[in-house]
Amino acid sequence: MRALLLSVFAFLTALSAVAIWWIPAPPRGQTTILWASSENPFRRAQIARFNALHPDLLLQLDRSNNRFDKIIVQTSSGVGPDCFDVLTSTYLQAYVESGVAWDLSAEADARGILVDRDAWPSIHNEITYQGRQYGYPANAGTFLILYNRNIFDRCREPYPPAAMTWEEFFALLRRVAAAAAGDGPRVWGTNAIDYSGRMPAPFLWKTLFYSQHGEFFSADGTRPTIDTPEIRTAFQLHHDAVFLHRVIPSAVEMGTLTGQGGWGGGALTQFAEGRFVTIVSGKFALASLRGFVEQQKSDLARWEADPERRRREPRPEVLRIGVVPLPHFPGRPSTGVALSQTVVINPRSPHREAALTFLQFLASDTYARMVEIYGMPGNPAKVRYDYPIAHAELAEHELTRAVAESLQHGYQTRKSPFLLDFDVERVLMEQIFRLESDPQLDPAALVREAQRQLDELLQGNLARDPRLAKLYRARAAAEPR
């Protein structure tokens, strides 16, 4: 037994020696900036470019995939990355409220990264909160309808028009999906499911809600405005799309392997394979679709080179997409939510100055050129439509123009200091999941239930925080009812 113990610990000591030997030497004379973001096909080139431009700085990636709990635990304990990505204003609000996002309003102008002047107006709320600036957009985007041209051609249907109402859109999807499926496996009309969370979530209702320029709060933020025509309509049409038109699968039906890792991924693969006629997506789809089209093209080349296969199999298709703006409601313009990937600085980082330099890089022409391949620069003045096209099938320039157009009409919902968007999202999500689980449930009743729960949560917040209650009373008194 003694011999065993000794040999185990001797082995561990040897392992430790290996581990210590394997630790890379710390960079000499350089300030390291740790950026918590996710790997993407273009990230490495961007980092290499920044490091080449700034020999005194060393930008490194912490591939943590923007896990909220990780950033919160690390940063609120005083360590944590120097800067990190924030996706959507819902998270920005939570980070700001938890004190882990640095208010850089004072520095922004001098550094040339003032979003009020530079960025698309529709994404300002993705970067600012209660009038203060907390970061700089690494890219911007909106949602559009991408459609599979091959399916429309095969069914001899005209491509979707640039402007159509939601009713027309659903009718079109019903027709094309039925024709595309024929006697074969089912083809769905559209895929509007949000894969950015921990699991797939219904997204169509949100698209419908934003399409009416809906708001979750009254102008002064004192009342959640949930039981309103906008949300009732969105819930009802969502219900119809799932149970009446049957053009969209429910999120749980889609809750397959696509669960993790951001918008797109598996959903885009299914779209590219022809299992969906259209998909509600954005320009970021290019990041995944390029690789997919590349593989389809090489498969086509193999088919052409192989007479045996040519006799046996039909010619493999290469995805060709088209793009139209989101449908609209009668008498209203097409609109939707605008998004950005915002880089925010850790207020307790010792390298805040260096991180600001990185934000300046995000605002530069160099970076804008690099990001345009799969996204939109945060500054409309930096959008150029002349980058080299890699895949004409993917309507690359058409997409860029369409996104730029809809960024003009896009918006961000307002926030309330009295109730986090997290709560609004969770409560509504729970009701929409209920809606999808049972066709008998009345959408209007679910909306009423959500309103009730959120009122209760807001009152609870006021009861716990006297300063919040004071602000609430002041705002409520100012509002003429």
Add this chain to the structure above:
Amino acid sequence: MNRELKIFLKHFCLLFLGLSMIFPFLWMAGASFKPNAEIEHLSLLPSEAHPDNYAIVLRQIPDPHTGQKLNLDFPKWYFNSFFVAAWVTSLQVLTSAMAAFAFSRLEWRGRDTVFLLYLGTMMVPSVVLMLPNYQVMVKLGLVNTYRGLILPMAFSAFGTFLLRQFMITLPRSYDEAAEIDGATPLQLFLDVILPLTRPGIVALAILTFLGNFQSFTWPLVMVKDDYLRTIPIGLLSFQTDYGQQTELIMAATVMNIVPLIALFIVMQRQLVSGIQLGGVKG
């Protein structure tokens, strides 16, 4: 009933249960050879074997999506997972066995009360402990170090409780015989009790090693630098904002667990032969 037939029937039942257990592994192994487009299909086999996934993970060939080799270091992740799990397991088994000895073979006042307190700490949900625990690590300066990955996991009430349960079954006569021989408590512990507790120790070692090799939540917050990544944290590299490369995750996972299965086969044999060897020695 015929004895041989009975044994045959036992095998028969075990086989079908075993099939349900093996299914996820088969599917995963199959998926690791699929191209990305087929990952979602339930079919076990790819339409055309695609062993490139392994080569991409091991950086032998570039990732077709980007035309570049992946920016990762699978062998280092593997080393880190092994290194951390080996340290945690050794420390945990040793300290747990010592504490369990004190809680079962030694007589002292308040022993069971202290033990219940020990157990009590396991009952506080770990979700709320995460932040305070992390703040303690910050105070100690252990964030982003190997020690920060190893030390908090190395002392557990779980192991102490488990080994105590094994130690209390041993007859008192061993202790008395040792005392008559003039053995010190340390000798009693090392030469009598530890060998007799072998099945418990092996079980604890298996659970601790595998649990820590694959643990996710703690390393996720502890690790900042790339060189400290363990396998579960490394696998995050295959998830991007633009979708996840499930086929690469599957290939990496298969490479991750095949050696672990081999290790398990070796370890679990110790589980069976424990008492016979212990009996001879004790």
Add this chain to the structure above:
Amino acid sequence: MKRRQPLVVGLFLAPNLAGFLVFTLVPVALTFAGSFTNWSLRPALPLEFVGLQNYSRLIHDRSFYLYLYNTAYLMLALPLAIGGALFLAVLLHGNLNFRHARNRARATWASALVSALSAAALWFAGSENLACVVAALGALGTLGFALGSTAYRTTFYLPNFTAGAATILLWTQLYNPNVGLINQGIARVGGFFGVAVTGPGWLTSTRSLLGFLPWPEWFNNGGFGVGAREAIMLMGIWAAIGGNNLILFLAGLSNIPPELNEAAEIDGAGGWQRFRHITWPQLAPTTFFIVIISLIAGLQGGFEQARMMTNGGPAGTTTTLSYYIYLQGFERLDLGYGSAVAWMLFLLVFGLTALQWRRGARDGAD
């Protein structure tokens, strides 16, 4: 020796206790203190002592009771998970070898040949997936007959290796109400008997097997049926019977002196009698350990599943207390309340454990 006892106890406890104090007791004490404050992730909110406010809020929080019910409901799977593991452990610990080496060789070769031939036949008939399954079954059988229990133990432990994302993703796929393998299988079996059967909604459904329980109207009990909670329980049982509990039971069985069984066999005791009078009492400390640990894990359970499979839904039916604590602490930034829920949970587990402890002491487990 007796005189030096305190020193000896101290020395044996010291290594574990030192680590335990720093890495466990300090954080535990911090959350305990935190549960009496308005501890929040919001730095704008100054830390204040609020007395029992969090606890009184908890008593009036109906979500707490619903999630407590969910947690308890999922724990109904525990007896099956523990019992199944015990059954398997006894089976695997017992003799799996044929008395005659000839029979063993015969069985091994027969299973290898039959499965290889039928797999080949299926393969060429075009059902490649079925061929894979048959080949796997054959390989397992061959190994099982040749190696005995090692082959099965490793197989049963496999779900623990593939744990985490891969298993969860696969189960979500299997549970898909329309295209999932489980419902397809149910439909096919129904079709065989000429009945059109629609499988349950699994993760999409709020139904439960106890759905008929009378409950206030705010509780979405969804009615009688099989729903998300059953889906999670089934998955839990599947992972648990061959997992850590099996290992622990096997270790416990190894610890039983074989002479006891041999003596009983000579006295003519049957299998059940030997289990009842030798195995079961001798295994009591291990069983006790597993029961306590399962209780603790069960009351804190359901977190990963809620986070990765269901988001706590549909309609909150799979939100357990540990997921609720996470939501309160990290999404609503209210750590004080999260800690209060955690400590309420602690009281429950501690009470149940103490109860078990006294029973265990009476049964001689202690």
